[in-house]
């Protein structure tokens with residue numbers, strides 16, 4: 001029989017594998033965006049310094065560069081491979097899809113990353129030994145190499161939302177996958193906000209300057225950079241929203257946590273206010289304040305943004321053909337990829353999953369709950385935590401008053417048909433649905449669904465139907 005190549009599931013009970021990836025990735029975004037923005041800013045400052053005979057600005061570049069070596073390059077180089085490790089186990093087929101389209105893009109990115117790392121070392125350790133022209137050249141090469149790494153990664157990230165060109169499904173081809181409206185809008189948005197982060201983090205360095213006049217000068221430059229980039233970023237964000245698939249817009253409108261929009265607006269307003277303050281009163285720029293602001297941007301800006309980008313991609317993880325639960329849900333003739341849904345519909349999951357002990361392939365009275373757990377791990381746990389904490393706990397959507405057969409009916413009605421916008425089509429055989437329902441019933445279900453009212457009602461009303 002034809003099998004489907006699902007890998008064993010990485011199950012993380014506390015948070016859910018998706019949130020582990022999200023945490024590592026969000027921290028990485030802070031480091032990587034700060035350093036790319038700083039690289040471009042350094043090129044600008046170096047140019048300015050040489051034109052206006054301002055060697056003191058070169059000292060700022062050196063110190064900020066040194067700070068970045070630890071802050072961005074060490075921690076960024078830990079979280080970067082961290083993303084590879086965590087996504088490879090959390091979403092092996094999602095990563096595989098990306099590698100199949102973009103392996104040379106990534107190779108390109110690594111080349112430029114090496115240039116970038118050499119560049120930052122040169123800027124810091126050769127700062128006082130290079131002549132002015134060479135120093136300027138190094139900073140321009142550093143800036144361009146950094147930005148190229150961002151350019152390449154953004155194309156890959158936007159492919160995760162959807163391929164650049166709709167024709168890609170038929171034709172394949174890396175450029176069709178890479179370039180699309182979403183790529184450019186996302187590049188614009190990230191390019192703007194990376195300068196905001198550069199300005200926020202730069203405050204930690206600038207605050208330590210003793211010379212009041214110099215500190216004031218740098219503080220004002222950072223403040224203007226921060227204000228302009230935050231405002232530009234907000235505009236780019238609107239553009240970005242307009243380049244999303246229709247389903248994403250619906251999820252955005254209906255399914256994001258209530259705190260999402262206020263958090264983003266709040267942090268944007270707070271950032272602009274903060275920079276207005278340091279612009280008018282450079283004295284108020286202190287290292288602790290700048291560090292707190294950096295943390296706030298991470299928690300209230302980047303985390304919601306990354307969570308949202310991940311949510312609105314649902315039910316897909318990559319290219320709108322690999323579902324978040326790793327099943328290939330669509331034909332892609334251009335890549336020689338076939339949907340696995342027909343195979344699963346014909347034979348069920350338990351018969352077609354490769355990594356499964358034989359005694360779990362057939363459901364009996366004695367292994368029903370165990371088989372249900374296998375199904376929950378393979379088909380739900382990528383998006384729903386199976387414990388009480390973490391990402392969208394599965395138990396929150398059901399109540400103790402639901403009978404096993406009611407739960408099974410819901411699973412068949414909503415999931416086997418692919419009736420929801422944000423969940424994959426998950427075609428269960430009748431006995432599989434019952435097994436999964438039996439497992440769900442063991443999750444110590446709350447007496448009333450704990451998910452927010454509207455969602456809970458949606459769940460129970462579907463169950464009751």
Ligand code: HEC
Nearest residue numbers: 255314315324325379380383397420422423424426455459
């Ligand atoms: C691609 C990710 C994904 C997968 C896989 C997934 N879900 Fe969901 N599920 C969601 C999202 C997103 C929501 C909406 C949650 C919200 O708004 O709180 C949801 C909501 C639900 C709800 C609430 C009712 C509803 O229709 O909105 C139930 C019940 C549910 N999921 C059960 C399951 C079960 C059982 C599985 C595995 C067989 C599963 N889900 C697999 C993403 C997923």
